[in-house]
Amino acid sequence: MKLRELTEVLKADILVENHGPDEDIPLGGAADLMSDVLAFGAAGMALLTGLTNPQVVRTAEMAGINVIVLVRDKNAPPETIELARELEITLIRTSYTMYEACGRLFSAGLPGLGVVKIRNDSW
Amino acid sequence: MTHGDMTVQEITKVQELIYTTRVEDVMATDVIIVDPSMTVADVRALMKEKHISGAPVAENRKIVGIVTMTDIIRAMEEGMLYEPVTTAMTTQVKTVLKDSVVAEVANSLGIKGFSRLPVVDHDGMLVGIVTTGTLIKSLLRQMDRSFQKNEAEKLHTYRASHIFQDIVSDDTSLLLRFVVDDKDFSNAGKASSMIKRALQRLVVNPQIVRRVAVAVYEAEMNLVIHTDVGGEILVDIRKDKLSISAVDHGPGIKDLKQVLQPGYSTAPEWIRDMGFGAGMGLANIKRVSDMMKLISEPGGGTRLDLVFNLDHSQ
Known part of the structure; x- marks a missing residue:
C-alpha cells in the first residue's frame, strides 16, 4: 500500500512529513507495548499506536520503522514531533480507534505479520 | 553507478521534495503589491521599474485582484491608461494556502498555466507569492542541502569503515x-x-x-x-x-x-x-x-x- 492510500483510508492528518505519498508501506502492525514493537516490528512496517511519548519514535528508530500512526485523535507532544523530525520519521494522526484503524487498513489490503511465535530461544 | 542512474535518483529527489516541502518555505515574501487606488499608467511604470510582469492588487493585504502585463496592454489599447487599475485587473484570483505542499503549486504553475500564485494565510491575508522562478530556485537550494548532508554522511562512513584497515x-x-x-x-x-x-x-x-x-x-x-x-x-x-x-x-x-x-x-x-x-x-x-x-x-x-x-x- 502507498502512504497516500494509507492516509486516505484513515482520513489522517500528517503531523510530520518525511516520506512522499508514493512511499511503499509493505505491512502494518499495532501495539501499545514498545517491547512488542521491538520484538515483532519489521523494517518498513507502519506502526499504529495509542502512545504519544517520544519513546514511540525512538522505538520506531530501533526497529527500522518509518511511519507511525497515532490513533484515537491523540495529539503528539512537542518533544515527540521534534524527535520525529530529527530522526526522519513520518508521524500521522487518525481519529479512528485502534480497532477500527487496523480493521480499515487490513480490509484495504495492508497485511500484517501473520502468525508469530515468541520463544526464549527463537529469533 | 552509471550517469543514467544518477539522473533517475535526482528526479526521485525532486518528486520527494515537491511532496514534502510547504509553500511557505519556497515563496517570496517581499511581494510587490499594487494598491487599488493606482491607475493603469502607474502600474505600467511600476512593472517597468521592478522588472515584473504581474502583481496582486491588494488593500491592507486583502487581495482584490491580480494584474498582468496582458491586462495593461489591453487597457492601453482600449484607451483606459488613466483609469483605476481595478477596471483592468482580473478579479478571479487563484491563490494557494501557505501550508499546502509544493506539488499543488507545481500543478497550477506547470499544467494550468498560471505564471504567479499569491500565497495566503488561513485568514485570507496575502503573505507571499510563488512563481516558476521562486519555485525552481528554492528546490535547487534544498536539493543542494540534502545532497551535502548525504555526502557528509558518506564521508563519515568512509572514514569510520576503514578504521580496522588504517589502524594496525x-x-x-x-x-x-x-x-x-x-x-x-x-x-x-x-x-x-x-x-x-x-x-x-x-x-x-x-x-x-x-x-x-x-x-x-x-x-x-x-x-x-x-x-x-x-x-x-x-x-x-x-x-x-x-x-x-x-x-x-x-x-x-x-x-x-x-x-x-x-x-x-x-x-x-x-x-x-x-x-x-x-x-x-x-x-x-x-x-x-x-x-x-x-x-x-x-x-x-x-x-x-x-x-x-x-x-x-x-
Whole structure:
C-alpha cells in the first residue's frame, strides 16, 4: 500500500512529513507495548499506536520503522514531533480507534505479520 | 553507478521534495503589491521599474485582484491608461494556502498555466507569492542541502569503515562509552541511537545493526527504569565481534531466574503507562543476541553482557 492510500483510508492528518505519498508501506502492525514493537516490528512496517511519548519514535528508530500512526485523535507532544523530525520519521494522526484503524487498513489490503511465535530461544 | 542512474535518483529527489516541502518555505515574501487606488499608467511604470510582469492588487493585504502585463496592454489599447487599475485587473484570483505542499503549486504553475500564485494565510491575508522562478530556485537550494548532508554522511562512513584497515595492531578494538541517567525518560534511547549510527558508519550488516539496536535499547531502558543511579553502556567493537556491557550500581536483582521469564516485571505503573515494563525486555535481548550473560546480586548492582558475531562476508 502507498502512504497516500494509507492516509486516505484513515482520513489522517500528517503531523510530520518525511516520506512522499508514493512511499511503499509493505505491512502494518499495532501495539501499545514498545517491547512488542521491538520484538515483532519489521523494517518498513507502519506502526499504529495509542502512545504519544517520544519513546514511540525512538522505538520506531530501533526497529527500522518509518511511519507511525497515532490513533484515537491523540495529539503528539512537542518533544515527540521534534524527535520525529530529527530522526526522519513520518508521524500521522487518525481519529479512528485502534480497532477500527487496523480493521480499515487490513480490509484495504495492508497485511500484517501473520502468525508469530515468541520463544526464549527463537529469533 | 552509471550517469543514467544518477539522473533517475535526482528526479526521485525532486518528486520527494515537491511532496514534502510547504509553500511557505519556497515563496517570496517581499511581494510587490499594487494598491487599488493606482491607475493603469502607474502600474505600467511600476512593472517597468521592478522588472515584473504581474502583481496582486491588494488593500491592507486583502487581495482584490491580480494584474498582468496582458491586462495593461489591453487597457492601453482600449484607451483606459488613466483609469483605476481595478477596471483592468482580473478579479478571479487563484491563490494557494501557505501550508499546502509544493506539488499543488507545481500543478497550477506547470499544467494550468498560471505564471504567479499569491500565497495566503488561513485568514485570507496575502503573505507571499510563488512563481516558476521562486519555485525552481528554492528546490535547487534544498536539493543542494540534502545532497551535502548525504555526502557528509558518506564521508563519515568512509572514514569510520576503514578504521580496522588504517589502524594496525595484533587486535584492534574500538571502545564506546555511554553514561545513562536514571529516570531520565525523555533522553532514554540517545545512547542506543548513537550506537546504531556508529555501527552504520562502520558498515555492519543492517540486520545485525537492527538486532544490536533492539538489544541495546531494551538494556538502556532497563538502566533508566530500574536503577536509582543510572549506569553505563560499553560497546567494544572488534573486526569479527561486538561485545556490549550494560553496568549499573543499582539495587541489583533478587531472583535472576524470575526476571528472565517473559512477562515478569517489577516496573511501576507510570512506566507501564508509557509502553514499557511489560516484562519482555530481557527475553527480547536474549532472542536477538548471540550470547547473553546477566550477573547481579541484591545491593551489588547488575551487569548485562552481550555478544554479537559480526558477519564480514557481506
